[in-house]
Amino acid sequence: MVEFSPETIEMVIRSVSVIAAGLALIAGIGPGVGMGFAAGKATSAVRRQPEARGSIVTTMLLGQIISGSTGIYSLVIAIYLVFT
Amino acid sequence: MNPGPQVVTHLFGKSYLPVTDTLLIGWLSVILIIILAKYLTKNLKLRPEGKQNVAELMVTAIYDQIEPMLPGEGWRFLPFIATIFIYIGFCNLIGFVPGLTSPTGDLNTTLGLALVVFLVSHYEGMREKGVWGYFKSFGQPVIFLLPLNIVSEFAKPISHSFRLFGNIVGGGIIITLIYQAAPGLVPVPLHAWFDLFIGLIQALIFGMVAISYISVAKS
Numbered sequence: 001m002v003e004f005s006p007e008t009i010e011m012v013i014r015s016v017s018v019i020a021a022g023l024a025l026i027a028g029i030g031p032g033v034g035m036g037f038a039a040g041k042a043t044s045a046v047r048r049q050p051e052a053r054g055s056i057v058t059t060m061l062l063g064q065i066i067s068g069s070t071g072i073y074s075l076v077i078a079i080y081l082v083f084t
Numbered sequence: 085m086n087p088g089p090q091v092v093t094h095l096f097g098k099s100y101l102p103v104t105d106t107l108l109i110g111w112l113s114v115i116l117i118i119i120l121a122k123y124l125t126k127n128l129k130l131r132p133e134g135k136q137n138v139a140e141l142m143v144t145a146i147y148d149q150i151e152p153m154l155p156g157e158g159w160r161f162l163p164f165i166a167t168i169f170i171y172i173g174f175c176n177l178i179g180f181v182p183g184l185t186s187p188t189g190d191l192n193t194t195l196g197l198a199l200v201v202f203l204v205s206h207y208e209g210m211r212e213k214g215v216w217g218y219f220k221s222f223g224q225p226v227i228f229l230l231p232l233n234i235v236s237e238f239a240k241p242i243s244h245s246f247r248l249f250g251n252i253v254g255g256g257i258i259i260t261l262i263y264q265a266a267p268g269l270v271p272v273p274l275h276a277w278f279d280l281f282i283g284l285i286q287a288l289i290f291g292m293v294a295i296s297y298i299s300v301a302k303s
Contacts, residue, residue, distance in 0.1 A: 055152065062296055065289055069243045072250040079253060 021081040027074035034067040089190045110187040113174045142170075149292060153299045161298070164204065168197065169291040176252065176283025180275065186283075189252040191245065198245035201294040209301035218301075244293055251286050255279070 042060035046053050089104035124139040132140055146166045151158035172188060179186030187193045210218045222233045255278030262271045 058149075058152070058292070061289065061292065065247070065293055069247055072243070072247045075250045075254050076246050079250075079257070 017081040021078040024074045024078040024081065028071050031068045031071035035064045038063050038067070089192065104190070105185060106187045106190040106193060109178060109184055110175065110193060112184075113171070113178050113187065116178075117170060117174055142166075146291070149288075150295055153295050154302070161295070165291050165295060168201070168294055169287055172197070172248070172290050173284055173287035176287055177279070179252070179256070179283070180279045186252050186256075188248055188286075189256055191249050194245040194248045195241070197290070198241040201244065201297060202241040205294075205297045205301040208298050212302045240297060244290070244297075247293075248286050248290050251282055255282055 038060055042056050045056050049056075089106040091102045092105050092108060093103050095101040095103060121139075124135050128136060143162070143166070146169055147158050147162055150161050150165055154161055175187045175193070178184055179189070206218075209221075212218075213221065222237070223230050224233075259271055259274055259278055262274060
Protein backbone atom coordinates (compact mmCIF):
# COMPACT_ATOMS: atom_id res chain seq x y z
CA MET A 1 0.00 0.00 0.00
CA VAL A 2 1.52 3.31 -1.11
CA GLU A 3 0.99 6.34 1.13
CA PHE A 4 0.60 9.71 -0.61
CA SER A 5 1.37 12.96 1.11
CA PRO A 6 -1.50 15.52 1.37
CA GLU A 7 0.36 17.90 -0.96
CA THR A 8 0.51 15.24 -3.68
CA ILE A 9 -3.20 14.52 -3.34
CA GLU A 10 -3.98 18.26 -3.47
CA MET A 11 -1.87 18.67 -6.62
CA VAL A 12 -3.48 15.69 -8.34
CA ILE A 13 -6.95 17.03 -7.54
CA ARG A 14 -6.05 20.47 -8.91
CA SER A 15 -4.58 19.15 -12.15
CA VAL A 16 -7.44 16.73 -12.74
CA SER A 17 -10.01 19.48 -12.17
CA VAL A 18 -8.27 21.74 -14.71
CA ILE A 19 -8.34 18.91 -17.27
CA ALA A 20 -12.01 18.32 -16.44
CA ALA A 21 -12.74 22.02 -16.98
CA GLY A 22 -11.22 21.78 -20.43
CA LEU A 23 -13.25 18.67 -21.19
CA ALA A 24 -16.44 20.36 -19.98
CA LEU A 25 -16.12 22.92 -22.77
CA ILE A 26 -16.60 20.15 -25.36
CA ALA A 27 -20.28 20.83 -24.65
CA GLY A 28 -19.83 24.03 -26.67
CA ILE A 29 -20.18 21.99 -29.86
CA GLY A 30 -23.88 21.32 -29.32
CA PRO A 31 -25.12 24.90 -28.83
CA GLY A 32 -22.89 26.11 -31.67
CA VAL A 33 -24.41 23.68 -34.16
CA GLY A 34 -27.94 24.27 -32.90
CA MET A 35 -27.76 28.06 -32.93
CA GLY A 36 -26.19 28.08 -36.37
CA PHE A 37 -28.94 25.83 -37.66
CA ALA A 38 -31.60 28.17 -36.25
CA ALA A 39 -29.88 31.21 -37.78
CA GLY A 40 -29.69 29.51 -41.19
CA LYS A 41 -33.37 28.59 -41.10
CA ALA A 42 -34.25 32.15 -40.06
CA THR A 43 -32.22 33.54 -42.96
CA SER A 44 -34.14 31.46 -45.48
CA ALA A 45 -37.41 32.42 -43.79
CA VAL A 46 -36.53 36.12 -44.10
CA ARG A 47 -35.72 35.58 -47.79
CA ARG A 48 -39.11 33.96 -48.35
CA GLN A 49 -41.08 36.56 -46.34
CA PRO A 50 -39.09 39.77 -45.89
CA GLU A 51 -42.10 41.56 -44.38
CA ALA A 52 -42.17 39.20 -41.35
CA ARG A 53 -38.56 39.98 -40.44
CA GLY A 54 -39.24 41.35 -36.94
CA SER A 55 -41.15 38.36 -35.62
CA ILE A 56 -38.74 35.91 -37.29
CA VAL A 57 -35.75 37.52 -35.59
CA THR A 58 -37.52 37.53 -32.21
CA THR A 59 -38.47 33.85 -32.52
CA MET A 60 -34.96 32.94 -33.67
CA LEU A 61 -33.36 34.75 -30.73
CA LEU A 62 -35.66 33.05 -28.21
CA GLY A 63 -34.92 29.61 -29.67
CA GLN A 64 -31.20 30.32 -29.67
CA ILE A 65 -31.35 31.46 -26.05
CA ILE A 66 -33.00 28.22 -24.97
CA SER A 67 -30.58 26.04 -26.94
CA GLY A 68 -27.63 28.11 -25.76
CA SER A 69 -28.24 27.47 -22.06
CA THR A 70 -26.49 24.08 -22.18
CA GLY A 71 -23.29 25.78 -23.29
CA ILE A 72 -23.61 28.24 -20.44
CA TYR A 73 -24.07 25.40 -17.96
CA SER A 74 -20.83 23.80 -19.15
CA LEU A 75 -19.04 27.16 -18.89
CA VAL A 76 -20.26 27.66 -15.32
CA ILE A 77 -19.15 24.15 -14.37
CA ALA A 78 -15.74 24.81 -15.93
CA ILE A 79 -15.39 28.07 -13.95
CA TYR A 80 -16.41 26.24 -10.78
CA LEU A 81 -13.82 23.51 -11.40
CA VAL A 82 -10.99 25.95 -12.05
CA PHE A 83 -11.63 28.47 -9.28
CA THR A 84 -12.44 26.33 -6.25
CA MET B 85 -8.15 36.99 -11.95
CA ASN B 86 -10.45 35.72 -9.29
CA PRO B 87 -14.03 36.16 -10.47
CA GLY B 88 -16.84 36.97 -8.13
CA PRO B 89 -17.38 39.72 -5.60
CA GLN B 90 -14.43 41.11 -3.64
CA VAL B 91 -15.10 42.39 -0.13
CA VAL B 92 -14.09 46.06 0.00
CA THR B 93 -15.01 47.13 3.52
CA HIS B 94 -17.20 46.20 6.48
CA LEU B 95 -20.06 48.11 8.03
CA PHE B 96 -20.37 47.99 11.83
CA GLY B 97 -17.02 46.64 12.92
CA LYS B 98 -14.54 44.17 11.54
CA SER B 99 -16.70 41.25 10.45
CA TYR B 100 -20.34 42.31 10.26
CA LEU B 101 -22.11 43.21 6.99
CA PRO B 102 -19.37 42.89 4.38
CA VAL B 103 -19.69 45.41 1.53
CA THR B 104 -18.61 44.05 -1.83
CA ASP B 105 -17.57 45.91 -4.95
CA THR B 106 -20.69 44.57 -6.66
CA LEU B 107 -22.84 46.44 -4.15
CA LEU B 108 -20.93 49.72 -4.51
CA ILE B 109 -20.83 49.68 -8.31
CA GLY B 110 -24.46 48.55 -8.48
CA TRP B 111 -25.53 51.56 -6.42
CA LEU B 112 -23.23 53.81 -8.46
CA SER B 113 -24.96 52.70 -11.66
CA VAL B 114 -28.39 53.19 -10.08
CA ILE B 115 -27.46 56.78 -9.20
CA LEU B 116 -26.05 57.39 -12.68
CA ILE B 117 -29.24 56.02 -14.29
CA ILE B 118 -31.38 58.33 -12.11
CA ILE B 119 -29.27 61.35 -13.08
CA LEU B 120 -29.44 60.36 -16.76
CA ALA B 121 -33.23 59.88 -16.63
CA LYS B 122 -33.70 63.25 -14.89
CA TYR B 123 -31.53 64.93 -17.50
CA LEU B 124 -33.27 63.30 -20.48
CA THR B 125 -36.80 64.11 -19.30
CA LYS B 126 -36.18 67.73 -18.24
CA ASN B 127 -38.73 70.20 -19.69
CA LEU B 128 -40.55 67.83 -22.04
CA LYS B 129 -42.22 69.34 -25.08
CA LEU B 130 -45.06 68.14 -27.30
CA ARG B 131 -42.78 68.38 -30.31
CA PRO B 132 -39.65 66.45 -29.27
CA GLU B 133 -36.23 67.81 -30.00
CA GLY B 134 -32.67 66.93 -29.03
CA LYS B 135 -32.34 64.78 -25.95
CA GLN B 136 -36.07 64.10 -25.69
CA ASN B 137 -35.80 62.12 -28.95
CA VAL B 138 -33.32 59.76 -27.27
CA ALA B 139 -35.66 59.13 -24.35
CA GLU B 140 -38.65 58.55 -26.65
CA LEU B 141 -36.60 56.22 -28.85
CA MET B 142 -35.63 54.07 -25.84
CA VAL B 143 -39.20 53.88 -24.53
CA THR B 144 -40.75 53.00 -27.88
CA ALA B 145 -38.02 50.45 -28.71
CA ILE B 146 -38.70 48.60 -25.44
CA TYR B 147 -42.47 48.94 -25.92
CA ASP B 148 -42.18 47.36 -29.39
CA GLN B 149 -40.52 44.32 -27.81
CA ILE B 150 -43.27 43.86 -25.20
CA GLU B 151 -46.40 44.53 -27.24
CA PRO B 152 -46.26 41.51 -29.66
CA MET B 153 -45.77 38.99 -26.83
CA LEU B 154 -48.18 40.48 -24.26
CA PRO B 155 -50.88 42.00 -26.48
CA GLY B 156 -52.72 44.97 -25.02
CA GLU B 157 -50.54 45.19 -21.90
CA GLY B 158 -47.45 46.89 -23.25
CA TRP B 159 -47.83 50.01 -21.11
CA ARG B 160 -48.57 47.99 -17.98
CA PHE B 161 -45.33 46.00 -18.18
CA LEU B 162 -43.19 48.79 -19.60
CA PRO B 163 -41.81 50.09 -16.25
CA PHE B 164 -40.75 46.62 -15.08
CA ILE B 165 -39.21 45.43 -18.35
CA ALA B 166 -37.57 48.79 -19.09
CA THR B 167 -35.98 48.75 -15.63
CA ILE B 168 -34.45 45.34 -16.38
CA PHE B 169 -33.26 46.40 -19.84
CA ILE B 170 -31.69 49.68 -18.76
CA TYR B 171 -30.19 48.47 -15.48
CA ILE B 172 -28.54 45.38 -16.98
CA GLY B 173 -27.38 47.26 -20.06
CA PHE B 174 -25.85 49.97 -17.89
CA CYS B 175 -24.25 47.44 -15.52
CA ASN B 176 -22.68 45.58 -18.45
CA LEU B 177 -21.36 48.78 -20.01
CA ILE B 178 -19.90 50.11 -16.75
CA GLY B 179 -17.31 47.31 -16.87
CA PHE B 180 -15.85 49.19 -19.84
CA VAL B 181 -14.53 51.86 -17.44
CA PRO B 182 -11.07 50.83 -16.20
CA GLY B 183 -11.03 49.92 -12.54
CA LEU B 184 -14.72 49.08 -12.34
CA THR B 185 -16.14 45.57 -12.66
CA SER B 186 -19.59 44.75 -13.98
CA PRO B 187 -22.07 44.08 -11.16
CA THR B 188 -23.68 41.50 -13.46
CA GLY B 189 -20.48 39.43 -13.26
CA ASP B 190 -21.67 38.38 -9.81
CA LEU B 191 -24.22 35.61 -9.40
CA ASN B 192 -25.97 37.48 -6.57
CA THR B 193 -27.06 40.31 -8.88
CA THR B 194 -28.31 38.10 -11.69
CA LEU B 195 -30.02 35.60 -9.40
CA GLY B 196 -31.79 38.44 -7.60
CA LEU B 197 -33.10 39.86 -10.86
CA ALA B 198 -34.12 36.39 -12.08
CA LEU B 199 -36.01 35.69 -8.84
CA VAL B 200 -37.92 38.98 -9.24
CA VAL B 201 -38.91 37.91 -12.76
CA PHE B 202 -39.89 34.47 -11.38
CA LEU B 203 -42.18 35.99 -8.72
CA VAL B 204 -43.74 38.46 -11.19
CA SER B 205 -44.48 35.72 -13.73
CA HIS B 206 -46.21 33.54 -11.12
CA TYR B 207 -48.18 36.50 -9.79
CA GLU B 208 -49.34 37.34 -13.30
CA GLY B 209 -50.31 33.72 -13.97
CA MET B 210 -52.42 33.64 -10.78
CA ARG B 211 -53.94 37.02 -11.62
CA GLU B 212 -54.93 35.76 -15.07
CA LYS B 213 -56.31 32.32 -14.17
CA GLY B 214 -57.01 32.44 -10.44
CA VAL B 215 -54.87 30.71 -7.82
CA TRP B 216 -56.45 27.28 -8.13
CA GLY B 217 -56.71 27.47 -11.91
CA TYR B 218 -53.03 28.36 -12.14
CA PHE B 219 -51.90 25.47 -9.96
CA LYS B 220 -54.18 23.13 -11.90
CA SER B 221 -52.38 24.13 -15.12
CA PHE B 222 -49.23 22.37 -13.86
CA GLY B 223 -51.08 19.04 -14.11
CA GLN B 224 -51.73 19.57 -17.81
CA PRO B 225 -52.03 17.69 -20.16
CA VAL B 226 -51.89 14.64 -17.83
CA ILE B 227 -51.45 14.60 -14.05
CA PHE B 228 -48.50 12.26 -14.57
CA LEU B 229 -46.38 15.22 -15.75
CA LEU B 230 -46.82 17.26 -12.54
CA PRO B 231 -43.31 16.65 -11.08
CA LEU B 232 -41.64 17.41 -14.42
CA ASN B 233 -43.55 20.68 -14.76
CA ILE B 234 -42.57 21.75 -11.24
CA VAL B 235 -38.89 20.93 -11.85
CA SER B 236 -38.88 22.84 -15.14
CA GLU B 237 -40.49 25.79 -13.37
CA PHE B 238 -37.63 25.91 -10.87
CA ALA B 239 -35.04 25.48 -13.62
CA LYS B 240 -36.20 28.74 -15.20
CA PRO B 241 -34.64 31.27 -12.77
CA ILE B 242 -31.47 29.16 -12.59
CA SER B 243 -30.86 29.11 -16.33
CA HIS B 244 -32.03 32.73 -16.61
CA SER B 245 -29.46 33.97 -14.09
CA PHE B 246 -26.59 31.68 -15.09
CA ARG B 247 -26.88 32.77 -18.73
CA LEU B 248 -26.12 36.42 -17.98
CA PHE B 249 -23.52 35.56 -15.31
CA GLY B 250 -21.75 33.02 -17.54
CA ASN B 251 -21.58 35.35 -20.51
CA ILE B 252 -20.16 38.29 -18.58
CA VAL B 253 -17.69 36.25 -16.50
CA GLY B 254 -16.61 34.16 -19.49
CA GLY B 255 -15.86 37.28 -21.53
CA GLY B 256 -13.91 38.75 -18.62
CA ILE B 257 -11.83 35.58 -18.21
CA ILE B 258 -11.00 35.43 -21.94
CA ILE B 259 -9.91 39.09 -21.91
CA THR B 260 -7.76 38.53 -18.81
CA LEU B 261 -6.07 35.52 -20.44
CA ILE B 262 -5.30 37.51 -23.57
CA TYR B 263 -3.93 40.39 -21.49
CA GLN B 264 -1.49 37.91 -19.92
CA ALA B 265 -0.54 36.35 -23.28
CA ALA B 266 -0.34 39.49 -25.44
CA PRO B 267 -0.34 42.77 -23.53
CA GLY B 268 -0.62 46.08 -25.33
CA LEU B 269 -3.00 46.89 -28.13
CA VAL B 270 -4.02 43.32 -29.02
CA PRO B 271 -6.88 42.95 -26.47
CA VAL B 272 -8.43 46.35 -27.26
CA PRO B 273 -10.78 45.21 -30.08
CA LEU B 274 -11.88 42.34 -27.86
CA HIS B 275 -13.25 44.85 -25.35
CA ALA B 276 -15.54 46.19 -28.08
CA TRP B 277 -16.85 42.68 -28.69
CA PHE B 278 -17.13 41.32 -25.15
CA ASP B 279 -18.09 44.48 -23.27
CA LEU B 280 -20.11 46.52 -25.75
CA PHE B 281 -21.72 43.99 -28.10
CA ILE B 282 -22.19 40.99 -25.78
CA GLY B 283 -23.22 43.31 -22.93
CA LEU B 284 -26.00 44.98 -24.89
CA ILE B 285 -27.16 41.71 -26.51
CA GLN B 286 -27.33 40.01 -23.10
CA ALA B 287 -29.37 42.88 -21.66
CA LEU B 288 -31.81 42.54 -24.58
CA ILE B 289 -31.95 38.76 -24.13
CA PHE B 290 -32.52 38.96 -20.37
CA GLY B 291 -35.46 41.31 -20.91
CA MET B 292 -36.91 39.25 -23.76
CA VAL B 293 -36.71 36.04 -21.76
CA ALA B 294 -38.44 37.84 -18.87
CA ILE B 295 -41.26 38.89 -21.23
CA SER B 296 -41.59 35.36 -22.60
CA TYR B 297 -41.70 33.79 -19.10
CA ILE B 298 -44.50 36.19 -18.15
CA SER B 299 -46.42 35.48 -21.34
CA VAL B 300 -45.99 31.70 -20.89
CA ALA B 301 -47.34 31.94 -17.33
CA LYS B 302 -50.35 33.94 -18.53
CA SER B 303 -51.32 31.64 -21.41
